Amino acid sequence: MFYTLSLLSIVLSLSLWFYTQKHAGISKAFRSFFFLSLVAYAFSILLSPGDLDSKWITVARDLGWMAIIPAALSFLVNKKTSFFLLLGIAALLTGLMAGGTQFDVQKVNTENEWELLVELQEGKDLNVLSAIAKKYGLILEPAFKMEYTENTDLDDFYAVEIPEAKEALLAEITRKIANTPGIDWVEDNETVQVAPIESRLVPGIEKKYGVNDPNLADQWAYAALGVDRFYDFLRTSSGKPVQTAQIFILDTGVDARHEDLAGQYFSTRKSYDKDVRGHGTHCAGIAAAVSNNGIGIASLSPGKSYVKVSSIKVLSDFGVGNQRTIINGMLEAADAGADVISMSLGGRSTTRSQRAYEQAVKYANDAGTIVVVAAGNDAGMAKDISPANVTGVITVSAVDTLLNRASFSNSVAGLKMGLAAPGVAIYSTLPGNKYGALSGTSMATPFVAGLVGMLRSFKPELTTNQVYEILSLSGQTTSRPQETGKLVRPDEALFLLLEGQ
Numbered sequence: 001m002f003y004t005l006s007l008l009s010i011v012l013s014l015s016l017w018f019y020t021q022k023h024a025g026i027s028k029a030f031r032s033f034f035f036l037s038l039v040a041y042a043f044s045i046l047l048s049p050g051d052l053d054s055k056w057i058t059v060a061r062d063l064g065w066m067a068i069i070p071a072a073l074s075f076l077v078n079k080k081t082s083f084f085l086l087l088g089i090a091a092l093l094t095g096l097m098a099g100g101t102q103f104d105v106q107k108v109n110t111e112n113e114w115e116l117l118v119e120l121q122e123g124k125d126l127n128v129l130s131a132i133a134k135k136y137g138l139i140l141e142p143a144f145k146m147e148y149t150e151n152t153d154l155d156d157f158y159a160v161e162i163p164e165a166k167e168a169l170l171a172e173i174t175r176k177i178a179n180t181p182g183i184d185w186v187e188d189n190e191t192v193q194v195a196p197i198e199s200r201l202v203p204g205i206e207k208k209y210g211v212n213d214p215n216l217a218d219q220w221a222y223a224a225l226g227v228d229r230f231y232d233f234l235r236t237s238s239g240k241p242v243q244t245a246q247i248f249i250l251d252t253g254v255d256a257r258h259e260d261l262a263g264q265y266f267s268t269r270k271s272y273d274k275d276v277r278g279h280g281t282h283c284a285g286i287a288a289a290v291s292n293n294g295i296g297i298a299s300l301s302p303g304k305s306y307v308k309v310s311s312i313k314v315l316s317d318f319g320v321g322n323q324r325t326i327i328n329g330m331l332e333a334a335d336a337g338a339d340v341i342s343m344s345l346g347g348r349s350t351t352r353s354q355r356a357y358e359q360a361v362k363y364a365n366d367a368g369t370i371v372v373v374a375a376g377n378d379a380g381m382a383k384d385i386s387p388a389n390v391t392g393v394i395t396v397s398a399v400d401t402l403l404n405r406a407s408f409s410n411s412v413a414g415l416k417m418g419l420a421a422p423g424v425a426i427y428s429t430l431p432g433n434k435y436g437a438l439s440g441t442s443m444a445t446p447f448v449a450g451l452v453g454m455l456r457s458f459k460p461e462l463t464t465n466q467v468y469e470i471l472s473l474s475g476q477t478t479s480r481p482q483e484t485g486k487l488v489r490p491d492e493a494l495f496l497l498l499e500g501q
Contacts, residue, residue: 003041003044003045004095005040006037006040006041006043006044007041007044007062007065007094008091008094008095009033009036009037009040009041010034010037010038010041010066011065011066011069011070011090011091011094012091013030013031013033013034013037015069015070015090016030041062045058045059065094069090069094072086072090113161113162113189113322114143114159114160114161114189114322114324115160115161115162115167115170115188115189116159116160116162116173116174116177116186116187116188116189117143117157117158117159117160117186117187117188117189117323117324117356118140118157118158118159118160118177118183118185118186119153119156119157119158119183119184119185119186119355119356120156120157120158120182120183120184121156121182121183121184122153122156122184124156124182124183126140126158128180128181128182128183129158129177129180129183132173132176132177132180136162136163136166136169136173137163137165137166138160138161138162138163138173139160139161139163140158140159140160140161141158141159142155142157142158142159143157143158143159143324143327143356144157144324144327144328144331144356144360145328145331145332146331146334146335146363147331147335148335148363148367151363151366152359152362152363152366153355153359154327154331154356154359154360154363156184157356157359159189159324160173160177174186174188185355187354187355187356188323188350189322189323189324190322190323190347190348190349190350190354190386191320191321191322191323191347192315192320192321192322192323192326192345192346192347192386192387193315193319193320193321193345193346193347194251194252194277194279194315194319194344194345194442197377197408197438197439197440209222209227209228209231209298210228210231210232210235210292210302211231211291211292211298211302212292212293212294213289213291213292213293213294213295213296213297213298214294214295214296215296215297215427215435216297216298218297218427218435218437219297219298219426219427220401220422220425221421221422221426221447222298224399224401224403224422224487225421225422225447225488225489225490225491226489226490226491226492227300227490227491229491230300230490230491230494231302233491233494233495234302234494235302237494237498237499239458239498240458241305241306241457241458242457242458242459242460243456243457243460244304244305244306244307244308244457245306245307245308245339245340245453245454245456245457245460246266246307246308246309246310246336246337246338246339246340246453247287247288247307247308247309247310247338247339247340247342247449247450247453248309248310248311248312248333248336248338248340248341248342249280249283249284249287249309249310249311249312249342249446250311250312250314250326250329250330250333250341250342250343250345251275251279251280251283251311251313251314251315251343251344251345252275252276252277252278252279252280252313252315252316252317252319253271253272253273253274253275253276253277253280253281253311253313253317254272254273254275254280254281254284254309254310254311255273255274255275255281255429255430255431255432256273256274256311257273258281258285258429258431258432258433259295259296259433260285260289260290260293260295260296260297260429260433260435261281261284261285261288261289261290261309261429262290263290263293263304264288264289264290264301264304264307264308264309265284265308265309265310265311266308266309266310267310267311268310268311268312268332268336269312271313272310272311272312272313273311275311275431276317276431277315277317277318277319278430278431279315279319279344279442280311280313280315281429281430281431282426282428282429282430282436282438282442282443283342283344283428283442283443283445283446284309284311284429284446285297285299285428285429285435286299286426286428286443286446286447286450287299287307287309287342287446287447287449287450287453288301288307288308288309288450288453289428289429290304291303296429296435297427297428297429297435299450300447300450300451300454300490301450301453301454305457306453306454306457307450307453307454307457310336310338312329312332312333313329314326314328314329314345315345321345323354323356323357323386326343326345326387327356327357327360330343330360330361330363330364330371331360331363331364333364333369334363334364334367334369335367337367338364338367338369339368339369339370339452339453339456339460340369340370340371340372340449340452340453340456341364341369341370341371341372341449342372342445342446342449343371343372343373343374343387343445344374344440344441344442344443344445344446345373345374345442346373346374346375346376346385346386346387346388347385347386348378348384348385348386349384349385349386349389354386354387354390357386357387357390358390358391358392361387361390361391361392361393362392365392365463365464368460370394370452370456370462370463370464370467371387371392371393371394371464372393372394372396372445372448372449372452373387373388373390373393373394373395373396373445374388374395374396374440374441374442374444374445375388375395375396375397375398375409375410375411375412375418375441375444376388376409376410376441377398377408377409377410377440377441377442378408378410379407379408379409379410380410380411381410381411381413381414382395382397382410382411382412382415382418383413383414383415385410388410388412388415389415391416392464393417393464394417394418394419394448394452394464394467394468394471395412395415395417395418395419395485396412396418396419396420396421396441396444396445396447396448396485397409397410397411397412397418397419397420397421397423397441397444397483397484397485398420398421398422398423398424398439398440398441398443398444399420399421399422399423399424399444399478399484399487400422400423400424401422401424401425403476403478403479403487404478404479404480405420405478405479405480405483405484406423406424406439406441408439408440408441409423409441409444409484410441411482411483411484412483412484412485413482413483417464417465417468417485418484418485419448419468419471419472419475419485419486419487419488420444420475420478420484420485420486420487420488421444421445421447421448421487421488422443422444422447423439423440423441423442423443423444424439424443425437425439426438426439426443426444428443447488448471448488451471451488451490451493452467452471454490454494455467455470455493455494455497458494458497458498459497470493470496470497471486471488471493472485472486473496474488474489474492474493474495474496475487475488475489475492475493476489476492
């Protein structure tokens with residue numbers, strides 16, 4: 001509304017400024033109003049949550065419109081009736097144009113909350129819910145999209161949207177749906193989000209690792225991970241990659257044009273190739289920044305033949321999504337041939353038994369995809385966070401510069417496949433060819449995902465359990481391994497994979 005009113009004010013004040021040129025006082029007032037409207041317009045553009053590309057396109061269009069309308073009206077200055085008739089039409093068109101403007105904020109559907117996920121029994125259809133849907137005004141639609149439905153029950157899940165006026169009855173509606181014959185399962189469509197912690201750089205390292213990336217000195221984690229030995233082993237080993245593994249970052253999008261990502265980035269959908277928030281771009285750089293290119297940072301991949309990275313936008317530009325958007329992203333990545341899914345996201349779970357997530361992980365695993373998930377930043381237990389607590393995922397905690405569990409990191413105690421990676425003051429890529437340091441299990445997760453991608457480049461047939469066994473056996477024991485899991489050691493893991501018996 002603010003944007004629409006400011007643009008309308010510009011068109012009207014500019015037109016009337018020219019129309020009243022013969023009346024100095026009135027003309028001056030409209031001129032002042034024009035400049036105030038221009039300032040308001042600028043603020044409306046700056047404060048909108050859209051990305052820069054869509055804003056520039058909108059501004060260019062609006063500037064053209066601001067020029068055309070007064071120019072056309074200038075020919076009617078001496079024809080009062082025609083002037084104001086055309087001005088009225090122009091104002092109407094301006095309002096319609098501005099009102100229909102949609103800044104490219106996100107490609108994630110958050111218009112509806114879709115509070116519940118409901119699984120029908122095999123062979124049942126939505127008719128079993130028709131009475132409840134009619135009583136409460138529910139909206140129902142298939143919850144998930146996938147290429148293959150033969151070996152999964154996800155095609156039996158439906159999303160349920162409860163009208164705002166009936167949201168207070170959520171518990172009642174949930175109970176009645178659960179007790180309806182033909183319903184197999186009901187669960188909340190839980191909210192997930194990202195919350196990285198901005199961080200200052202820690203003292204750098206002097207090692208060069210045989211690559212020429214100028215900001216490598218800011219990547220303290222490489223000393224902790226033994227990357228010098230890892231690179232040396234890659235250079236001297238007779239083992240060579242047999243595929244370029246695909247790492248999918250499920251997040252807020254990725255800046256596909258970043259100078260240190262573009263060389264190893266591949267797009268599956270244009271709308272995923274932007275990142276307003278920056279979280280996904282930061283994770284992508286950790287997992288697969290282009291190494292040895294003379295700019296920016298390095299990743300575990302010293303060359304382009306090992307891994308490549310892509311994005312699926314599952315979170316809004318504010319870093320928020322829900323279980324349904326995450327699962328659809330997982331299915332999309334698996335269907336696209338992902339070797340690794342990296343998810344630096346999560347939310348507190350209301351139940352430890354979440355069938356939809358479990359089915360999604362199984363679908364991904366069956367497609368040959370390994371799922372790596374952040375443990376969360378609540379300084380609590382990852383077993384209370386989804387999807388970190390889902391069976392079949394590798395859950396990643398964060399360690400600090402002393403290789404102790406980071407103060408914010410959740411513990412992976414009680415989970416079957418917990419690992420650790422550096423997650424404090426991690427320097428990586430940010431949108432617009434920028435770089436910066438963030439902290440969080442969000443940053444630890446793509447270290448592990450990138451390493452898994454490297455291992456899969458040598459042996460694509462590796463399963464989740466096999467990868468976890470390699471990383472755990474080769475990992476470094478921390479001061480509290482029951483809370484962190486083993487700290488991954490890329491050098492030892494690769495040696496165990498290629499040379500171990």
